[in-house]
Amino acid sequence: MTEVQTNSVAWETLLDLSAFDGPRHVRLELAVRDAIATGRLPAGAALPPSRLLAASLGVSRWVVTEVYGRLAAEGILDARTGSGTRVAARVGVAAARPEPQPVEPERRPRFDLAPGVPDLRHAPRALWLRAMGEALAGTPDAELFRLDGDVAPARDALAAYLSRARFARADADAVVVTHGAADGMRRVARALRGLGHRALLVEDPSWHRMRQVAAAESLACVPVRVDEHGVDVDALVAASVRTGARAALVTPAHQFPVGVPLSAERREGLIAWARACDGVVIEDDYDAEFRYDRRPIGALQAMAPDRVVLAGSLSKTATPALGIGWLVLPSWLRADVRGMGAAAPSTIDQLALTRFLTAGGLDRHLRGARARYRRRREALLAALAQSLPDCRVSGIAAGLHLVLDLPRGVRAAEVVRAGAARDVALTDIRRYRVSPDEPAPERLVLGYGDLADPLVDEAVGLLTDAVREVAAREVAARGVGAAR
Structure with missing residues (x-):
């Protein structure tokens, strides 16, 4: 026995008359019985009006009313004036499908001292909803045909935001919209692998997810110690010489988890290393917007846009559920990252991001x-x-x-x-x-x-x-x- 809510509508259920033999009304009756028995027409589901069903099947209206009448007489259908024809609220099925088990949301502890999670109680729901509505209302019809790829207004908005808020040296051509920081890391790691890189220098300790993504793209992660001044650049240079690694992943604004910024001297040393070895620095802009004792430190990317990839997202600033991030790429890496055909966030999400940034929602x-x-x-x-x-x-x-x-x-x-x-x-x-x-x-x-x-x-x-x-x-x- 199966019971479902009686407000479900099943007008689009496919009824295949060709699967049965006999006159049309017999074939339609068998098709409806089969749909009910297999659960495709669940208990309580509303069937289409006889005129609509007849037109969609290419049969006379009499064929449909005859079948509806027969099945209603048997108690399989319930036909009431004003509520249409429905599958009876409780019907037997020949092979009942198992009831779907509700998916329990992951329970978070009452006292949540785990790092890396923003204040989900204050996620910018209203601001994002407003941005989404304004984006939809103001988007030309032709733009709604776009299926994938970067949306130019989103890249423009991100370039402008990162230039003023993170002091990045970015233009729209340098920006790629991603599904988040990890997605951005995956794209960059895959591109570097294609360019011959085999290892990645990583801070130790550091956020494990980014290392896992790089390792999944066959980049060997080489640890470099971190102290009270950030990643030890002298140790990084030594590890680069030892392993041949010419790419490094760092969090200069606020190192995770040690919680320190990269010192000015080491910033200069890191850029000097990248220039000397024809290398690249991937700057994970983790936590960069949140500094409470002074203005946030500007992005390392501004010091060497030809040697630094800037990666960021809305995961910590807003909520991971938005699934939106970005990359700012050196000119020599853009074609390789874009050429891999990775899917971008939906056009609607990118247009909402555009409005979220330009209308001051994120600010x-x-x-x-x-x-x-x-x-x-x-x-x-x-x-x-x-x-x-x-x-x-x-x-x-x-x-x-x-x-x-x-x-x-x-x-x-x-x-x-x-x-x-x-x-x-x-x-x-x-x-x-x-x-x-x-x-x-x-x-x-x-x-x-x-x-x-x-x-x-x-x-x-x-x-x-x-x-x-x-x-x-x-x-x-x-x-x-x-x-x-």
């Missing part, structure tokens, strides 16, 4: 987001200072995360497990190491982007409980070991 959203994140970061720092005064916090006043050094002898992996038992999402910094098994300080990466403001103190209280629980276990274990 308004960022102003509100910066204020919220700054207050939340200050509240988190105050709570940590109160509850865990011996734990050092590092990272500049920027972005959506900070780094917490744990007390001596307390292992981050154990704190993560203890936090999960308290419904607190925590992340061991080793998750972002290229070689996670190598010795490293015990540190947590605490994200506050999607942590609700009223939950900050409670989240830190539970984190403190988790740290103390692990510390107590370690002390007890050492005591047992000493007794033996």
